Amino acid sequence: MATKLIAAPLPGIFYRRPAPDQPPFKNEGDSVTIGEPVGLIEVMKTFTQVLAEEAGKIARFLVENEAAVMAGEPLYELEV
Amino acid sequence: MRKLFIANRGEIAVRIIRAARELGIATVQAVSAADREMLAAQLADEVVEVGPAHASKSYLDQAALLRAALASRADAVHPGYGFLAENACFAAAVESADLVFVGPRPDTIRQFGNKARARELAAAAGVPTVPGTSGQGLGTSELLAQAEEIGFPVMVKAAAGGGGRGIRVAASLNALKRLLGEARAEAKAAFGDDAVYLERFLPRARHVEVQVLGDGERVIHLFERECSLQRRRQKIWEEAPALCLTDRQRTALCASAVQLAASVGYRGAGTLEYLFDEETGEFFFIEMNTRIQVEHPLTEMVTGRDLVRDMLDIAAGIPVPLTQDAIVLRGHAIECRINAEDPARGFLPAPGRVSELSVPGGPGVRFDSLLYPGYTVPPFYDSLLGKLIVWDETRAKALARLRRALGELRVGGIATTIPAHRMLVDHPEIAGHAVHTGWLEAWLAEDPFGTKAEAARA
Numbered sequence: 001m002a003t004k005l006i007a008a009p010l011p012g013i014f015y016r017r018p019a020p021d022q023p024p025f026k027n028e029g030d031s032v033t034i035g036e037p038v039g040l041i042e043v044m045k046t047f048t049q050v051l052a053e054e055a056g057k058i059a060r061f062l063v064e065n066e067a068a069v070m071a072g073e074p075l076y077e078l079e080v
Numbered sequence: 081m082r083k084l085f086i087a088n089r090g091e092i093a094v095r096i097i098r099a100a101r102e103l104g105i106a107t108v109q110a111v112s113a114a115d116r117e118m119l120a121a122q123l124a125d126e127v128v129e130v131g132p133a134h135a136s137k138s139y140l141d142q143a144a145l146l147r148a149a150l151a152s153r154a155d156a157v158h159p160g161y162g163f164l165a166e167n168a169c170f171a172a173a174v175e176s177a178d179l180v181f182v183g184p185r186p187d188t189i190r191q192f193g194n195k196a197r198a199r200e201l202a203a204a205a206g207v208p209t210v211p212g213t214s215g216q217g218l219g220t221s222e223l224l225a226q227a228e229e230i231g232f233p234v235m236v237k238a239a240a241g242g243g244g245r246g247i248r249v250a251a252s253l254n255a256l257k258r259l260l261g262e263a264r265a266e267a268k269a270a271f272g273d274d275a276v277y278l279e280r281f282l283p284r285a286r287h288v289e290v291q292v293l294g295d296g297e298r299v300i301h302l303f304e305r306e307c308s309l310q311r312r313r314q315k316i317w318e319e320a321p322a323l324c325l326t327d328r329q330r331t332a333l334c335a336s337a338v339q340l341a342a343s344v345g346y347r348g349a350g351t352l353e354y355l356f357d358e359e360t361g362e363f364f365f366i367e368m369n370t371r372i373q374v375e376h377p378l379t380e381m382v383t384g385r386d387l388v389r390d391m392l393d394i395a396a397g398i399p400v401p402l403t404q405d406a407i408v409l410r411g412h413a414i415e416c417r418i419n420a421e422d423p424a425r426g427f428l429p430a431p432g433r434v435s436e437l438s439v440p441g442g443p444g445v446r447f448d449s450l451l452y453p454g455y456t457v458p459p460f461y462d463s464l465l466g467k468l469i470v471w472d473e474t475r476a477k478a479l480a481r482l483r484r485a486l487g488e489l490r491v492g493g494i495a496t497t498i499p500a501h502r503m504l505v506d507h508p509e510i511a512g513h514a515v516h517t518g519w520l521e522a523w524l525a526e527d528p529f530g531t532k533a534e535a536a537r538a
Contacts, residue, residue, distance in 0.1 A: 044429035
């Protein structure tokens with residue numbers, strides 16, 4: 001099984017939950033299919049969903065919830 | 081006041097530093113980890129990092145800000161706009177720490193922060209409000225019953241809200257029934273309070289607002305501004321004075337603002353927002369912002385006052401000459417908000433590195449901004465980069481001056497709203513001043529940038 005680093009598509013603040021009182025989009029160990037949301041990135045008060053562009057299993061997140069992320073920075077590890 | 085702590089960022093922090101420096105007050109600039117390179121940090125006498133990039137852990141972290149202010153031995157705190165500027169708890173905490181809060185008393189902030197309470201204060205002061213619900217914390221059945229009397233369409237607004245967030249328009253009783261639950265959930269999530277109230281929706285009104293200044297005893301007005309050009313309830317282009325008003329209407333409007341602000345013994349700079357119905361000549365109070373506003377330079381251009389200096393003087397207890405006769409309205413001013421947003425891509429946020437900057441000059445031109453060549457605009461905060469403000473003797477001359485200044489302004493490396501302003505300044509309905517709060521979105525729906533046409537071809 002190969003592991004890939006998936007990069008953040010946008011710079012901003014990364015959120016793992018759709019809202020503070022809701023469960024995370026994905027936990028480590030969950031599988032994702034193409035087009036599924038894995039998080040949100042807030043750019044200048046605008047929220048954009050981060051969608052999986054490849055199917056697999058999320059091994060781990062490399063950016064903490066509510067932490068800053070730069071475009072191109074590794075966001076999560078995907079096992080394919 | 082010897083040393084001022086600035087609990088904000090961006091262009092307003094720069095503006096505050098400039099005013100403080102002219103008064104001989106030292107400045108301490110709060111910064112997040114992402115803001116060490118910002119212009120205000122370069123201009124301030126001292127810089128203190130208060131937390132990480134996320135605003136909730138830096139510019140919204142009351143304890144961290146207060147600790148930093150005390151450690152820097154500042155004796156006053158300026159909250160700017162946004163962030164904690166209208167947070168009564170923060171203002172109270174600042175005062176409890178024996179620091180001066182540059183703004184109104186915490187109690188005033190609290191009262192006007194509850195928009196339903198603000199409507200009650202206005203009514204008590206004899207100031208007309210938009211027909212809407214009376215009372216606070218109404219239940220669903222009371223809201224529905226009162227909605228019938230108000231008349232549809234109605235707007236659902238969060239009592240603890242502001243800044244245009246979370247507003248919904250219901251065209252019928254059934255739509256209102258459906259929207260109330262959503263509106264309450266969102267208000268709870270955004271403001272920690274699910275109380276909502278209703279106001280009649282006035283689709284073709286103009287947004288006018290009165291600038292006031294008080295010292296806790298006396299209140300004067302500095303005339304009004306018009307901010308009808310809005311996208312998603314965010315102001316894009318503002319003017320002063322509001323030429324839609326007759327002299328008689330202007331006098332009545334400004335007098336009502338003074339009456340309301342005086343009824344609470346207002347201290348500092350504040351703005352009372354109204355909707356103006358041009359057809360009937362009626363104006364209705366909507367809310368009061370208990371802080372300095374983004375568009376304050378317009379008022380400075382047409383009155384010659386320095387509002388931020390006045391705020392600092394009032395906070396320091398230095399007598400500010402608050403005589404109404406001394407405030408004279410002269411000429412016309414227009415402000416364009418320059419945002420890091422791409423108008424050709426649906427105003428998509430566009431942070432990034434500013435490769436080039438060319439700022440217009442000449443008579444009657446002012447550019448308040450956070451920009452310098454080589455600065456990287458971080459993606460974490462508001463998209464406002466700066467404000468281009470022009471003044472001239474008449475509105476027609478001010479438009480010509482604005483067209484000239486927009487032609488000179490160049491921000492390279494990132495997308496900005498400058499192209500949108502260049503189109504607006506040449507629009508016949510802008511020249512004719514035939515606008516209302518729904519005008520800009522209707523214009524954008526016509527696809528002025530050819531974005532949708534292009535997407536359809538692709």
